[in-house]
Amino acid sequence: MITSSFAVFAILAVSAANALAVNESNLGRRHLVDSKKLRSQIKLEALLEHAKVLQGFAFATPERNRLIGSVAHNQTVQYIHDTLTHLGDHYDVTLQPFSVIAHTGGNYSLTIDGAPTNASLFEYSPNGSITELLVPVANLGCEAGDYSDAVVGKVALISRGDCMFGEKSKMARAAGATGAIIHNNVEGEISSGTLGPPSSPAATDYVPTVGVSLAAGTAWRQAIEGGATITANIVVEGSVFEERSTNNVVAETKGGNHSDVVFFGAHSDSVSAGPGINDNGSGSIALLEIAKRLIRFDVNNAVRFAWWSAEEQGLLGSEHWVTTASQEELEKIRLYLNFDMIASPNYALNAYDGDGSTFGIAGPPGSAETEKLFHEYFASVGLNSTAAEFSGRSDYGPFLDVGIACGGLDTGAEKLKTEEEVQLFGGEAGVAYDVNYHGAGDTIDNLAQDAFEYNAKAIAHAVAVYGASFKILPPKGPVQTVARRNIDAGRKVWKGDWLIA
Known part of the structure; x- marks a missing residue:
């Protein structure tokens, strides 16, 4: 449960929840959920009121964020929980507690041969100051044999690809390197990467690690192979690691077949x-x-419905739920749908590529049909839509891993919008879908309000369709056993920009 130290925030959350609650006395006789009727209940004004509450939680703290375990995130969890419980006897609402190591702070710099160089700091990179020769690592740095004796005491230059960023940093440390630079394997910078939480707050699992562009990494690699020597200076300071307690919030309708469940999720942190x-x-x-x-x-x-915590630390909330669920509980889930970033200011309307026709990675049976459902819905209301890579980048990743059909929507993150997408959605080509991604500018003022409403209504459509019937879905595929899962094994299923290289 949420600790008593947040009692004052609970009062605030209850007040906000009550202000937004539905008046049950006016509900009258209920009918089977209908898409048009449910969608008509979804108003932009109400969405923005919730957004004001969450932003208010963040801005009332010096940190101005809702990082897991923070005052503002605990308020967010309380707000969600109380809003649901004050609806009356319609949902079974539970809090699922767990602990995670959080990383805060972290100032950094990278200089190459004395010249300041653009770089990004990987979350969970330890503090340190290293000035050593740069030594290229063979292949993709995912095997111990990729690291020659030449990296001992030096800074390892590693290509992105195949295994988790954290595995590369661990490998570099095990080989004797004192620091690591991971360069992209596609055009552009590596942004918002994470090594994943260390084994304990005081652990030294990694070396100080930063990310750079493909162009920079390739140029250094070629110069060194041509006989040049390059000195790298990596400075990381001010990083703080501490164990924090947090909660997932899960709510299930009292009504309906509880042996055949449609599951909707989003992360709250x-x-x-x-x-x-x-x-x-x-x-x-x-x-x-x-x-x-x-x-x-x-x-x-x-x-x-689920509101996952610690997604930003590596999908830890959804991972925790899936790994602790019984096989019987996993078997009940007919479909999981995920919604992460649905109001990007330079948006595209994306449905996950469940059939694999665009990106070549299809989901379990039912995933293709869910992609089709969203595309057909958008077309029916006069909107264009495109496919998003089914990479497991967000909280559907753990569900994919056990063979549960998945779907969902997003509006894009740090990647650049194309000319073709401008023709479909407007906006600006060559600019990130959300220039405020993982930044201080991710505020109410920078939401695409039209996309926010479009997507909220599309989600309501899916709730109505699947809440009424699964007839459009094929027979369910097999769900794997829980024993096969281990996030620390460096699974290659997750190809997200921020989790796996």
Whole structure:
């Protein structure tokens, strides 16, 4: 449960929840959930009111964020929980506690032969100051044999690819390197990378690690291979690691078949750099508002909502739920749908590529049909849509790993919008979908309000369709056993920019 030290915040959350609650006395007789009727209940004004509450939590603290375990994130969890419980006897609402190591602070710099160089700091990189020769690592740095004796006492230059960033930093440390630079394997910088939480707050799992562009890494690699020597100076200071307690919030409708559940999820936390109102206040808010409005209707299939914590630390909340769920509980899930960043200012309307026709990675049976559902819905209301890579980058990753059908929507993060997408959605080509991604500018003022409403209504459509029937889905595929899972094994399923190289 949430600790008593947050009692004052609970009062605030209760007041906000009550102000937004549905008046049950006016519900009357309920009918089976209907897409058009449910969507008509979703109003932009209500979505923005929730956003103001979450941003208010963040801005009332010196850190101005909703990082897991912080005052503002605990308030966020309390707010979600209390909003749901004050709806009356419509949901079974639970808090699932767990602990995670959080990383805050961290100033850094990279100079090459004395010249300041653009770089990004990997979350969970330890503090340190190293000035040593740069030594290229063979292949992708995912095997011990890729690291020659030449890296001992030096800075390892490693290509992105195949295994987790953290595995590369661990390998470099084990080989005797004192620091690591990971360069991209596609055009552009590596942004918002994480090594993953260390084994303990005091652990030395990694070496100080920064990321650079493909162009920079390739140029240094070629120069060294041509006989040049390059000296790298990496400075990381001010990083703080501490264990924090946090909670997932899970709510399931009282009605409907609880042996055949449709599961909707979004993460409730932000990074340390900002309040996270798009990432992922937007997805969390949409689910909360839909859950509020769904109580006016009956469902044939139980609808479950989850607000995951510690997504920004490596999908830890959803990972914890999946790894601790019984096989019987996993078997009940017919479909999991995820919503992470649905209001990016330079947006595209993306549905996860469940059939693999665009990016070549298909999901378990039912994933293709869910992608089709979203594309058909957007077309029916006169909107274009495109496919997003089914990479497991967000909280659907752990569900994919056990063979559960998945789907979802997003509006893009740090990658650049194309000319083709401008033709479909407007906006500006060559600019990130969200220039405020993982930054202080991720605020209400920088939400695409039209995309926010479009996506919230699309999610409501999916809630209505699957809450009524699974007839459009094929037979369910097999769900794997829990024993096969180990996040520390460096699974190659997760190809997210921030989690795996």
